[in-house]
Amino acid sequence: AQSVTQPDIHITVSEGASLELRCNYSYGATPYLFWYVQSPGQGLQLLLKYFSGDTLVQGIKGFEAEFKRSQSSFNLRKPSVHWSDAAEYFCAVGGGATNKLIFGTGTLLAVQP
């Protein structure tokens, strides 16, 4: 079955610290992977996506993610977190033969001053 797992429901980091949010997927075909961010009371905004090519993907707001096929992972990273990064982050997977995206349950990020 196709699925996305975000094992961390809630993460707290200090401002200026590094961040890694985990995402594992199960998908039968070549996966297309996405990270979205949702600020409180807002819709979702795309941070970055991976379709093919270089497995290290750069996104907006200084985020990056690395696709590791052997580990079925697509972890999101940021070297130095800002207070404005506090939000909920969703990983999603889709494929070329389907018209559906499957979302993880999200990771809520809190940033301490």
Next chain:
Amino acid sequence: NAGVTQTPKFQVLKTGQSMTLQCAQDMNHEYMSWYRQDPGMGLRLIHYSVGAGITDQGEVPNGYNVSRSTTEDFPLRLLSAAPSQTSVYFCASSPPLPDTQYFGPGTRLTVL
């Protein structure tokens, strides 16, 4: 471009009432979808459409109807609201998947 717009922003219904959540996009996207977001469950796909006149069910379609008569509009209808449909509803549009989905601001629905 307004992007994806949703109305209303907030709605309170009584059990058994019907209503339509509106969604419109001005990006000429073929693909549109409806999700519901519940705490701890992420986003779950309700229905989607790959073009005018074509719709299909997602993960949680029961209790919801959709139609797509134009490229721009994709309304979601609740025929007889139930408390289990209390949620935040998001509409999204995109070019044919897989591609970036653009989300509306959401409608917060409470069913009493």
